[in-house]
Amino acid sequence: MSILEVSGLKKVYSTRFGGNKVEALKNVNFSVEHGEYVAIMGESGSGKTTLLNMIAALDKPTNGSIVLDGRDLAKIKESAAASFRRDNLGFVFQEFNLLDTFTLEDNIYLPLVLAGKSHKEMNDRLMPIASRLGISQLLKKYPYEVSGGQKQRAAVARAMITNPKLILADEPTGALDSRATDELLKLFAEVNKLGQTILMVTHSVKAASAANRVLFIKDGEVFHQIYRGESTNEQLYQKISDTLTLLATGGMKK
């Protein structure tokens, strides 16, 4: 059963004075099955972030539809969009987006507090997640007191604590060093094994090679996709590299 269905997605931006029109996405079709771990790759300006924003209901498509767990995002009102995001989606951002006024614990609680959950329930949910992510000892610290990798783990905890249908990750390794990157990718793989659906946008081959399926976007369309199949991370890494080389040299569509 697909949890996310994207079909015929088109997005045209007009410049401020309505002069030039820029087609960010032309015609994007793909679906994500429940429990999948999908990476979306593409060069800068290929429309990755536009796509993610629309899946997150932060932006409206010009044409086409996005159906998340049977609900058409286009039909969600602006006012309801925020609570929809809160209840159905978890976000992991490149720059962490933790609030420096909160401790890590309170940062993780934020979506639950907004949803009006009791402190006991929040605490019950947090404890297993925190110990799995290895941040139990850091919960009382403030973001500026911990390292980047630790911040990102707290951000992952915040994304997971609502039991979202889908975790959206936007360049999650972009601001991390290689060791922290490895840890985070391992974490994503583990979470995914537990049944969490993840959709990750990245231009890091290494990050993408941790996913089970990789979609390539070029010129506003899904250009190609690779399934992991039985490959190891290293083999997948190789495949992705080859594909990217092909894309860069303007190879033919398969």
Added chain:
Amino acid sequence: MRIGFYPKLAADGIRKNRRMFTPFILTCTGMVMMFYIIMYLAVSDILNPLIGAYTLQSIFALGSWVIAIFAAIFLFYTNSFLIRHRKKEFGLYNILGMGKRNIARILFWEMLIIALVSVALGLAAGITFSKFAELGMANVMRVNVTYDLSIAPLAVKRSLETFGVIFLLLLLNSIRQVRFSSAVSLLQSENTGEKPPKGNWALGILGVALLAVAYYLAVTIENPIKALLIFFVAVIMVIIGTYLVMISGSVLFCRLLQKKKSYYYKPNHFVSVSSMVYRMKRNGAGLASICVLATMVLVTMASTGCLYFGEESMINLRYPRDINLEFRFKDISDFSDKHIETLKSGVFDELETRGVTPKNEYFYRSANLYGFVKGSTVEVDAAKISETDAMSSYLFYFVPLADYNAVMGTNETLGDGEALLYSYRTDYNSDTVSFNNGESFKIKKKIDAFTSNGDSAMDILSSIMLVVPDLENSIKGIDTIANFNGDRLLQMKWICNFDTGTTPKQQVALYHDLTTAFKDSSSKEKLGYSSVYTSSQEFERQDFYALFGSLFYLGIVLSLVFIIAAVLIIYYKQISEGYEDQARFEIMQKVGMTKREIRKSINSQLLTVFFLPLILAVMHLVFAFPIVRQLLLAFNLNDVPLFAATTIISIAVFALFYTIVYRLTSNAYYNIVSGAREDR
């Protein structure tokens, strides 16, 4: 090119950060304006026509110090915010190869530009405002004023000096902050955020102690006019104490809220409480400034309002009837019933020839003297009364029983050596009253009312009335006491007050007629009195209105100035916090906070901190009550219920106004934080 480089860089910096600098410059302008106006009132001759102008001017002169200290504290607070915001820029300059010395030069030019602009604007605003105030004042007092712009050069000079020093201190503080941080820490300073301050018990306790001492001084000052300096020390202590208590107290308060999980983890409180804790230091300073200004507004409004609305009762107290006559006598023998009857019929004849029938009339004889009470003994020898005792001395007056019964319609009786006692604005607790070189009286009964008495009302001292069986016999012993000039201490008079039932104009005409008639020496001889004092309620009313109208007006002008400053602070607080919170709310919207929840959390923050300054201001006001009451007493106003009423009304009006301003500015805040995305 080289000469202009730093000024140009500084001007650019200000222009590029104008959304930060504009509120700051506005605040500085407001402070300069406030200072200039207070200083102007202190040194110009605008107040000269007023009674007590000298006292008022010294109040304003000391008040200008209070404003200067307040401005310094507040500008430090606003500037610290500005510096924090600019550190990143300076860090970048530093990394790009600019030394700390060069940065200090930029800071210097920046501060110079800000100082020039805000002092110029502030002085211009202050001069305009004070001119309008002067015109209004002249209107109230019906005095002619020239319409050319009047400037008090001394006030301008003082403003320049004061703010020169303040801006210099601000500059030094900024340089110090940049100097002691490395380029990297400068770069990151805005993102790492300041550490949430720990609740500082020591500062909090110091603040509470300062407030306690100041309150103690306020309650124990007997005569604020004499102890003006102590009074202002108390005011300054209150200001500093308020800052300390607000800064550390509010951190502790929010920490407590945070500990209470059932309160903290609610959508409305979560965001607001945490961000309050985060910036409590500065938030506390802002709240304290609002509190101080609120106190100033409330004290001014309540006291001048009380004077204005109490003037009718003051007139009635001081001049009980339409026409009030007071005949004085030299000799106690002139005080006999027979003499008084002659005088009374003489007065009535005068009235009859002018076609006036007295109404509500009453008459009584009274013999007055001043004395200092020690236990149950009264010291009347002025030579033995020291300066410090002077304030605890009383006005004594003796009234014969017959006159008392006639005025009050009572039927009291007294034996020899007995007296009835009525105390005004005081309590007399002993059973006997002994004059140290005269008579002694046993108090038969204490009475709680007598007809209004102009002398008691006017006198700043409390008074004690003794109703004695027979004036002539009772005070014979006292009558002989003379002061060292050989003048008699005892003042003997016959009071004759009545209403006329005629128009105000006729009353004033009658007053002038009677004054001429009774001052005539043939009349004196015929009726047997030595001098006469006449007064007319209507005639005096005009003077009262001029005096208290202008005082009330002055109060409104001052309140307005303080309110403008308070509005600037609230505006500054909301705008600066808004820009600071913008990124935070953007993240929260991404995580799933709706605009409605943003609104709610702003309202929650507003409700939590909104009442703090008001509550503390009201507390200050309660402790200032005795002092202000003493000041009002100096104006013959002793109407505590009226003062309480004007106080409560002032609080209500200010609270309403405060709410409106907070609402409006919180909208500005909301637009900044919620419109974060569209802003780009």
